[in-house]
Amino acid sequence: xxxxxTDRLMREVFVDTVSAALxxxxxxxxxxxxxxxxxxxxxRARHPDRVINVGIRExxxxxxxxxxxxxxxxxxVHSYTPFLVERPFEQLKLDLGHQDVGxxxxxxxxxxxxxxxxxxxxxxxxxxxLDTLPGWTVHVPGHPDEVEPLLRAxxxxxxxxxxxxxxxRNREAHPTGGFTLVRPGRGGVVLAVGxxxxxxxxxxxxxxxxxxxxxxxxxxxxxxxxxxVAAAGPEVVLVEPYLAGTSAHExxxxxxxxxxxxxxxxxxxxxxxxxxxxxxxxxxxxxxxAAGIAAAVRALTG
Numbered sequence: 413x414x415x416x417x418t419d420r421l422m423r424e425v426f427v428d429t430v431s432a433a434l435x436x437x438x439x440x441x442x443x444x445x446x447x448x449x450x451x452x453x454x455x456r457a458r459h460p461d462r463v464i465n466v467g468i469r470e471x472x473x474x475x476x477x478x479x480x481x482x483x484x485x486x487x488x489v490h491s492y493t494p495f496l497v498e499r500p501f502e503q504l505k506l507d508l509g510h511q512d513v514g515x516x517x518x519x520x521x522x523x524x525x526x527x528x529x530x531x532x533x534x535x536x537x538x539x540x541x542l543d544t545l546p547g548w549t550v551h552v553p554g555h556p557d558e559v560e561p562l563l564r565a566x567x568x569x570x571x572x573x574x575x576x577x578x579x580x581r582n583r584e585a586h587p588t589g590g591f592t593l594v595r596p597g598r599g600g601v602v603l604a605v606g607x608x609x610x611x612x613x614x615x616x617x618x619x620x621x622x623x624x625x626x627x628x629x630x631x632x633x634x635x636x637x638x639x640x641v642a643a644a645g646p647e648v649v650l651v652e653p654y655l656a657g658t659s660a661h662e663x664x665x666x667x668x669x670x671x672x673x674x675x676x677x678x679x680x681x682x683x684x685x686x687x688x689x690x691x692x693x694x695x696x697x698x699x700x701x702a703a704g705i706a707a708a709v710r711a712l713t714g
Contacts, residue, residue, distance in 0.1 A: 478507030493535030552606035591636035600647030634666035
């Protein structure tokens with residue numbers, strides 16, 4: 413897959429896809445809490461009863477979504493990662509999960525896409541937090557062209573879906589769904605999630621390792637990982653753009669009867685980064701740049 417507009421951002425694809433869905437499907441409703449509300453201005457003019465901005469009230473945003481879902485609507489909820497998952501977590505647990513209704517949550521900002529806004533706009537623990545609740549599908553696209561197919565499928569359903577958008581991106585899009593074999597090898601497996609793929613490919617250049625790519629992490633493609641390990645060996649390096657070790661338990665379940673070694677990379681749990689800097693600076697601190705990934709892969713695979 414290649415993008416027709418290489419400058420198009422994931423958030424723009426999200427807004428365009430949802431706006432078009434509002435015109436086609438009377439079930440779709442959008443709920444925002446000021447963030448990106450202006451991006452839906454045209455859609456709001458066409459559908460004022462189904463494009464709702466609650467102001468800076470993130471708990472109410474999820475509560476409204478839960479109420480809409482109870483009436484048979486398909487709510488789409490959008491904000492920065494910490495405002496969408498961390499701040500209204502109780503409402504996610506009760507108003508969606510406990511009531512067993514669905515919604516599509518689409519975040520922006522990732523773990524630290526916009527360091528200039530400081531720690532308030534950073535949410536590396538989002539996927540780990542959602543992992544404490546049953547029934548969530550989690551997509552982590554690594555390219556704008558991956559957003560629309562994932563989003564269209566989510567809009568057509570009635571389950572609970574989290575779409576983790578980012579301003580970070582790989583050079584190329586890949587098929588969505590289960591894990592994609594990007595390159596084969598015989599000296600271990602590196603699983604790259606979402607926008608970490610390009611750094612992984614740079615890190616393993618010249619190394620005989622298999623590289624898998626995941627744009628969907630829940631459900632976790634256990635069969636895909638098992639097949640890769642059977643062909644490439646039992647050393648697994650997991651590279652996720654959020655809290656380190658978030659999917660370690662999934663790797664353990666996938667390989668429960670297979671002796672293996674795992675190195676889980678992601679946003680470090682032992683440091684609180686108080687400097688602003690750039691996203692690339694944060695990558696270096698957390699060992700998510702090519703140099704850090706290469707060192708981890710070499711240390712595990714020899």
